[in-house]
Amino acid sequence: MVWKLISVLLFVAAIANGAFLSESDFAPEDTIVRDVCIIGGGSTGTYAAIRLKEQGKSVAVVEQQHLLGGHTETFYLDSGEYFDYGVEGLISNELSRNYFRRLGVEWRLLLPDTLIMENVNFETGKRVPPPGGVLATIAAAILYRGVIEKYDYLRNGTISLPDPVPEELLRPFREFVSEHRIEGALSLIFTFCQNLGNLMDVPTIYIIQAFGIQQVDAILSGFLVPTKGGYELYRKAAEVLGADVLYNSSVVQTERSRSSVKVVVQDSTGQSTLIHAQKLLITIPPTLENLKGFDLDETETGIFQKLVYNNYYVAVLNHTGIPDKINVVNTNPDNGPGSLPHMPYAWRLRYPGVSGYVTSEIIGDVSFTANDATELILSGLSRMRDAGTYNVTTPELLLLASHSPATPMVSPQDIQDGFYRRMYGLQGRQNTFYTGRSFASDHSPILWAYTDAVIQWMSLA
Numbered sequence: 001m002v003w004k005l006i007s008v009l010l011f012v013a014a015i016a017n018g019a020f021l022s023e024s025d026f027a028p029e030d031t032i033v034r035d036v037c038i039i040g041g042g043s044t045g046t047y048a049a050i051r052l053k054e055q056g057k058s059v060a061v062v063e064q065q066h067l068l069g070g071h072t073e074t075f076y077l078d079s080g081e082y083f084d085y086g087v088e089g090l091i092s093n094e095l096s097r098n099y100f101r102r103l104g105v106e107w108r109l110l111l112p113d114t115l116i117m118e119n120v121n122f123e124t125g126k127r128v129p130p131p132g133g134v135l136a137t138i139a140a141a142i143l144y145r146g147v148i149e150k151y152d153y154l155r156n157g158t159i160s161l162p163d164p165v166p167e168e169l170l171r172p173f174r175e176f177v178s179e180h181r182i183e184g185a186l187s188l189i190f191t192f193c194q195n196l197g198n199l200m201d202v203p204t205i206y207i208i209q210a211f212g213i214q215q216v217d218a219i220l221s222g223f224l225v226p227t228k229g230g231y232e233l234y235r236k237a238a239e240v241l242g243a244d245v246l247y248n249s250s251v252v253q254t255e256r257s258r259s260s261v262k263v264v265v266q267d268s269t270g271q272s273t274l275i276h277a278q279k280l281l282i283t284i285p286p287t288l289e290n291l292k293g294f295d296l297d298e299t300e301t302g303i304f305q306k307l308v309y310n311n312y313y314v315a316v317l318n319h320t321g322i323p324d325k326i327n328v329v330n331t332n333p334d335n336g337p338g339s340l341p342h343m344p345y346a347w348r349l350r351y352p353g354v355s356g357y358v359t360s361e362i363i364g365d366v367s368f369t370a371n372d373a374t375e376l377i378l379s380g381l382s383r384m385r386d387a388g389t390y391n392v393t394t395p396e397l398l399l400l401a402s403h404s405p406a407t408p409m410v411s412p413q414d415i416q417d418g419f420y421r422r423m424y425g426l427q428g429r430q431n432t433f434y435t436g437r438s439f440a441s442d443h444s445p446i447l448w449a450y451t452d453a454v455i456q457w458m459s460l461a
Contacts, residue, residue, distance in 0.1 A: 026274040031273070033275075033277070034277045036281055037060050038281045039284055040283035041070070043448075044070075044283040044447045044448070046234060048283065050240060051451070060277065061241060064249065065247070069233075072087040074086075075399075082354075083229075084229055088230075090444050099233075103240065104236060105236050107224045107225060109224055116325060116326045116327070117329055119328075121332055122330040125382075126387045128332075131186070139184075141220070145216045156440070156446070158424075159209055172203065174200035186199075186340070193206075193207055195363060195406040196406075196409075197343045198343050203409070210441060214446055248268040252266045252272070254293065254294045260278055261279065263277065281432075281435065281458070283451075284436060285309070285438050286307070287408065308409055311367075311406065312362070312405075313403065314360070315362060315373070315401075317358050317377070321381075325351055326351055343363055381395050407437060408437075408438050428457065428461045
């Protein structure tokens with residue numbers, strides 16, 4: 001035990017001093033050789049692993065949590081009931097259906113759990129009128145689609161831009177809304193873009209990326225969901241991947257070259273494993289915090305340090321006193337047009353289809369903590385009680401899931417200066433490839449399609 005502790009301390013010291021990796025420092029049973037090492041076992045990382053294995057490649061998936069799926073989370077009750085509180089539905093296209101078939105997952109069309117909506121200002125706790133001029137969903141979708149369809153180069157969900165970048169894509173979304181008279185579509189747009197924060201201040205390009213042609217068309221063609229809950233997809237994927245997933249593990253050091261990559265990971269017990277791979281695929285958001293331990297060069301650091309983002313949480317509560325079969329939407333009549341809430345905010349209290357439960361999406365800036373999110377949602381419920389809006393009793397917060405960071409962004413000036421051209425140009429550098437929501441729209445089938453393209457590039461590199 002003493003020698004084990006000493007070896008761990010020496011290993012940590014070597015990492016701190018930036019020592020080169022040597023495979024002789026690892027026992028054979030602590031060394032893994034694979035074609036591809038995948039960082040992150042969320043939607044994109046899991047899909048990549050399944051696709052690569054289908055192509056005969058060996059993989060190792062490094063996942064920080066104890067299960068796969070990332071933001072796809074399902075709350076299962078002892079009664080056999082369940083509801084999704086992360087990803088709620090997937091675009092119903094051939095790619096999605098084929099993926100489900102490959103994993104043996106049955107699906108159904110996603111239908112709303114309720115059509116009843118009540119508007120409440122969460123800052124006062126009082127009921128308020130719905131925003132004026134709101135169009136029906138289909139009409140809003142058609143109006144919005146007609147405005148954005150000229151940006152065909154954004155259709156695939158990436159930020160692949162012409163040079164120079166059209167000025168209106170860089171301007172705050174409020175100017176785009178005013179110019180194109182799409183105020184009536186704001187409620188629908190916000191449904192898909194609430195993770196972006198103060199919507200009207202965000203550069204227009206990020207709105208179109210988050211809610212683009214593919215998402216608009218899916219409103220007409222439908223969304224699908226696994227019949228046993230969203231997590232069923234990842235339970236089946238975990239069965240296929242088996243021991244190829246290193247759970248509860250994080251990267252502590254990498255050494256990349258033009259010939260191969262070496263990745264040292266450490267699990268929650270302190271056990272270290274060396275992964276020697278031909279290629280590295282990073283699927284987590286490439287923030288400097290997430291990439292601590294990676295041997296980033298000045299170019300990579302210079303690009304990734306520009307990313308800024310919001311923090312995003314999802315709460316599951318019961319005993320709130322909110323009646324079943326209604327969704328309570330946070331509506332601020334003083335923030336026009338659209339009556340959208342100011343950040344930080346809880347977007348809504350959503351009825352998930354199971355009596356007595358509600359879920360809520362909570363968004364704040366990078367300094368917004370889990371404790372802040374808890375206080376925000378509980379204080380909002382208290383104000384609804386004090387205002388007599390609902391018979392709020394003793395709400396119980398059952399869980400608070402972090403979906404941070406939410407859609408990393410950069411400044412309009414950085415976009416104009418070619419940030420995304422440089423970021424996409426990192427593909428293949430030092431045998432390292434990237435996918436995930438920093439590179440494509442944060443919707444699983446769009447991310448999967450982009451990941452297929454990345455896998456093709458990897459095969460050619």
